[in-house]
Amino acid sequence: MSDVSFVRTEMLPEKEPPASEVGILGWIRHNLFSSWLNAILTLAALYLIYYALSNILSWTFESVWNANSLSECREIMMATWGDTHGHACWGVIKDRWLQLLYGFYPPYPAHPDATWSNPPETGGWPAYFRPNLTFILLLVSIAPVLFTKAPRKLLFVTAAYPFLLPWLMWGGSIWGPLMVAAGFAIGYFVYKLALPAAGSLTALILAIVLPILWWLFASGPVAVAIDSVIPIGIEPVQSRDFGGFMLAILLGVVAIGVSLPIGIVLALGRQSDLMIVKYLCVGFIEFIRGVPLITLLFVASLLLNLFLPPGTNFDIILRVMIMMTLFSAAYMAEVIRGGLAALPRGQYEGADSLGLNYWQAQRLIIMPQALKISIPGIVSTFIGIFKDTTLVSIIGLFDVIGLTNGIRADTAWNGVYWELFAFIGVLFFVVCFSMSRYSMYLERKLQTGHR
Amino acid sequence: MKKSVILGVATIAGLAAGAAAAGTADDVKARGKLNCGVASGVPGFASPDANGEWQGFDVAVCRAVAAAVLDDPTAVEFIPTTGKTRFTALASGEIDMLARNTTWTFSRDVDLKFEFVGINYYDGQGFMVPKALGVSSAKELDGATVCIQTGTTTELNLADFFRINNMSYEPVPIETNAEAQQQYLAGACDVYTTDASGLAATRATFENAGDHVILPEIISKEPLGPLVRHGDHEWGDVVRWTLNALIAAEELGVTSANIDEMSSGATDNPEVNRLLGTEGTLGEMLGLDANWAQRAIKVGGNYGEVFAKNIGEETPIGLARGLNAQWTDGGLLYAPPFR
Numbered sequence: 021m022s023d024v025s026f027v028r029t030e031m032l033p034e035k036e037p038p039a040s041e042v043g044i045l046g047w048i049r050h051n052l053f054s055s056w057l058n059a060i061l062t063l064a065a066l067y068l069i070y071y072a073l074s075n076i077l078s079w080t081f082e083s084v085w086n087a088n089s090l091s092e093c094r095e096i097m098m099a100t101w102g103d104t105h106g107h108a109c110w111g112v113i114k115d116r117w118l119q120l121l122y123g124f125y126p127p128y129p130a131h132p133d134a135t136w137s138n139p140p141e142t143g144g145w146p147a148y149f150r151p152n153l154t155f156i157l158l159l160v161s162i163a164p165v166l167f168t169k170a171p172r173k174l175l176f177v178t179a180a181y182p183f184l185l186p187w188l189m190w191g192g193s194i195w196g197p198l199m200v201a202a203g204f205a206i207g208y209f210v211y212k213l214a215l216p217a218a219g220s221l222t223a224l225i226l227a228i229v230l231p232i233l234w235w236l237f238a239s240g241p242v243a244v245a246i247d248s249v250i251p252i253g254i255e256p257v258q259s260r261d262f263g264g265f266m267l268a269i270l271l272g273v274v275a276i277g278v279s280l281p282i283g284i285v286l287a288l289g290r291q292s293d294l295m296i297v298k299y300l301c302v303g304f305i306e307f308i309r310g311v312p313l314i315t316l317l318f319v320a321s322l323l324l325n326l327f328l329p330p331g332t333n334f335d336i337i338l339r340v341m342i343m344m345t346l347f348s349a350a351y352m353a354e355v356i357r358g359g360l361a362a363l364p365r366g367q368y369e370g371a372d373s374l375g376l377n378y379w380q381a382q383r384l385i386i387m388p389q390a391l392k393i394s395i396p397g398i399v400s401t402f403i404g405i406f407k408d409t410t411l412v413s414i415i416g417l418f419d420v421i422g423l424t425n426g427i428r429a430d431t432a433w434n435g436v437y438w439e440l441f442a443f444i445g446v447l448f449f450v451v452c453f454s455m456s457r458y459s460m461y462l463e464r465k466l467q468t469g470h471r
Numbered sequence: 472m473k474k475s476v477i478l479g480v481a482t483i484a485g486l487a488a489g490a491a492a493a494g495t496a497d498d499v500k501a502r503g504k505l506n507c508g509v510a511s512g513v514p515g516f517a518s519p520d521a522n523g524e525w526q527g528f529d530v531a532v533c534r535a536v537a538a539a540v541l542d543d544p545t546a547v548e549f550i551p552t553t554g555k556t557r558f559t560a561l562a563s564g565e566i567d568m569l570a571r572n573t574t575w576t577f578s579r580d581v582d583l584k585f586e587f588v589g590i591n592y593y594d595g596q597g598f599m600v601p602k603a604l605g606v607s608s609a610k611e612l613d614g615a616t617v618c619i620q621t622g623t624t625t626e627l628n629l630a631d632f633f634r635i636n637n638m639s640y641e642p643v644p645i646e647t648n649a650e651a652q653q654q655y656l657a658g659a660c661d662v663y664t665t666d667a668s669g670l671a672a673t674r675a676t677f678e679n680a681g682d683h684v685i686l687p688e689i690i691s692k693e694p695l696g697p698l699v700r701h702g703d704h705e706w707g708d709v710v711r712w713t714l715n716a717l718i719a720a721e722e723l724g725v726t727s728a729n730i731d732e733m734s735s736g737a738t739d740n741p742e743v744n745r746l747l748g749t750e751g752t753l754g755e756m757l758g759l760d761a762n763w764a765q766r767a768i769k770v771g772g773n774y775g776e777v778f779a780k781n782i783g784e785e786t787p788i789g790l791a792r793g794l795n796a797q798w799t800d801g802g803l804l805y806a807p808p809f810r
Contacts, residue, residue: 091787094678104678115521124523132545135522260548261523321556325563416511416551416560418519426519426551428649429512430526431787435676437653 079108080442087111089432112436113443116427120443122148123263123418129191129255147257151266154188157181158273166458182277189262189270193253195246199239203231259337263418265447267337272406272451275344279405280398282345283352288382290357301353308350314411316343321415340412348405355401359394360386392466399459403452420444495567495699495706496758499540504548507533508566511551514672515782515790516572525549528781529570532591532697532714535767536568539713539759544770554623558583561700568710570697572666574624584701588711591696591774593794593803595689596628597667599674602682604661609688613638618651618660620644625665628691648673666693668782668790675787709757716764719746719806720773722797727772734765746809753809774804 040049052062084100084107087093093109101107113120118127118136127146128134136146161181164174183197211227218226247253262270289301308316320339328334363386371381391398413422424440427433499505509517509529517527525533525547534544552560552571561569562584572594573579575587600606609632619626621644633640643660645651652673655663663670667689674680697714699707720726723743725733734747744750748761757763771777778795782788796802 090676119519119521119523124519126523258548260550318555322559322563325559325565413511414553414555416553416556418511418551422511422551425512425647425649427512429510429514429516429518430520431514431518431672431675434514434672434787435652437649 075106079106082106083108083110085110085114088115090435108439108442109436110439112427112433112439115433116423117443118148119264119427120420120423120440121264122151122266123423124261125151125263125266126257126261129257147255150188150191150254150257154185155269157184157188166462185273187254189257190259191254191256193243193247193251195243195252196240199243199246200235203234203239206234207231259335262337264423265420265444267412267417267419268406268409268448269451270337271341271344271409271412272402274341275348275405275409276402278345279348279352279401282349283356284387286349286353287356287360290353291360305350305353308347309354313344313347313408314414316347317411317415319343336417340415340417344405344409347408348401351401351404352398355394355397356390358397359390359392362393363389395459395463395466399455403455406452406455407448420447495703496540496709499567499706503541504546505533505537505541505568506548506550506566507536508550508552508557508560508569508571509533510571511553513572513669514675515668515786515788517549517551517570526781528592528777529572529697531771531777531781532570532717533568534770535717536710536713538766538770539716539763540709542766544766558585561585561698564700567706568697568699572668572695573698575694575696575698576624579698585698586701586707587696587698588707589696589714590694590803591714592668592694594666594668594693594695595794596625596664596691596693597670597689598686599655599663599670599683600661600686602684606686609686609690610636610638612640612662614640615661616641616643616659618643618645618654618663620648620651620665621646624691624693629664632690652676668788671790672782672788675789705758709759712757713764713767715806716746716767716809717774717777718797718804719809720764720768721775721804722799722806725768725773727769727776730765730768734762742809 037046039045053059082101084093084096087096087109088111090109090112093111094104097104097107097109125147126132127136127148128140128144129147131140131142134140139146157177158181160174161178163170164172164178183201187194187197207227207230210230211223214223214226286301286305289297290305292298292301317340320343321336324334324339367385367389368381371385376384410419410421412419413425416422418426421444424437424444427440428436507530509525509527512518513527513529515527516529517525519525530549533547533549537547538544550560550566552566552569557569557571557573558579560566570591572592573587574594575590579585580587598609598612600612606612612633617629617640619629619642626642629640629642640662643654645654648665648669651663651665654660656677663673665673667685670685674683674685677683697710699710719742720730723740723746725743725746730747733743734749737744737749741750745753747765748754748763752761754761754763771780775792775797778790778792779785782790784791792800792802794803796804798805
């Protein structure tokens, strides 16, 4: 027997992987056609996507922009494509986009007869810059809150914003918002002065009661008095004229901005050992959550009117704002309570062992973690309340949905549906999608690696 | 932080809150503005145009009242109301009058404590069907599917009509007129029923309006008119006689074209003179000045002119006068004498 054993002495060179396993082909094979069942599903899905897109895209882009009525749109469609189906009539958006965005906000409040297309002779910027500026300032003022990289000095804008917003939107004398702001200053100084003399509890009570007295009885007359001496102001705009997407953003921003702090307080109150505080919070949360939002809106628009003395002019937008804020605060409280419940007991004990008092522990240890856990829930509550603002159309406010009804009542546009709703859908999608992306960014940034 | 917004505006709102004065007419004069409740969008009756100006047949009544009381047809705060909010808005004093095609019924007048000051449009419930259905009378609708707005008087009228005629139908419940148009055009129902004025307005928006017919039967009475609160008769009188002035002006041949000439001096017709204030003291009795009716008529012309401009046959809505013609032309409009 001869020795025929054969042992390879060197490695074979690596071969290229088969063409069917790499590159686009490989990806397609693995992900789309890995079995005959998947292949069928892939083909069916592709056909569905093609079918939907071919209709939607041709509807969107083979469309009429330059028309002043639906019938004119139809004439143009007949002349161009020989068919009125499957073509959008964007003329309605071109005609009414300002109204859809700003409602009846007067472009020139000082000149009631002037319109956007027919400005007064004195010229000047249309008042639409006021809501626009309010919105830009909103972005500026929340930047330092949202992004740690933003300059810290912007926090001054954030502090001023709650006073700037009503002044810019409603107009009038600047002294009103300033006097309201003065109330906070009064509270602060009273606390500082009374603290050494009267002890912390008395100082706290004084710091709460005195500003409230100021707001209720003094701030109004003082503002009027100063205004009569040094009148500084911009043309006032009635709440009735607010509408369109601006109203949705206004209601959404106020409800979101105010409900978060109230929600935190309610969530803490619900976990409190003080019985009265606890049951007040539980009662509030459960009552509000047990009632549909539309019911609260009806209370705001109808019932309050019956309770208040006749002739009382309690601003309808303000009433709606309060109701929406209370509503979202109750949900916010439960979302944050979820975050608090997820914290292990050791965190509380750790805070105690460091000798922190209740508020220090909440501020430095508990809340940062609880809020981080609750981010997805908080943001979905935000998005939810923002979309719920469209419910105000049911109580007769002209938000975007209410406006579609008003626009259709114009004989020129009676019969237009999809174009209006598609436009509104895009507006809402942009805002809600941005909020959702931001929450994902925030979650990634705050990821401290517990898993 | 933003709590201050609420507090701030609440303070301002609190300041604006004034004590209630005696009568609505005095309130309106003191305020310098008429708060008029209108529909949030009914073609031809109330709709905001691209500049936010309100237009329509009901809106014209508001403007006429504002012109009569305040000498300014633009001194109106239009407050859009929905079917659900309209009565509370009026009862609570948020609006001074409601002109929102509201049907005058016993219970609304008596039980809800309102006062209908008159009728500005005689409506009635009708049916619309596609021509292809081959139906020429509502009596042939046995077994039809019917698109019907839920929770309205039209729903009850429909049930009554089919029961009286021993027919059956299948209701397709819908919420709004807009939804109804879509459902009807998509063929979800054979018949669409609502007020005849609404049917005409709806039909006018169809691409092929000629393919649909409105059946001749009108199965209910829907007298639509402006209303005010019970108990304030002075104000009720102002609104009632402003509406009557528009109607009487048409009967007496006073139009926006000749009103200046007619009111410049006494004419041969004493009733015209009393209406326009060149004779007698009717305005004073109403708590207004002598020219109140002149101003109301000048805004948009007499009843006939307002009708023609907003919903008449020349407009896309295209309603014929029908029941809403003057009594002298075989209609139901009959303004009491100005004496």
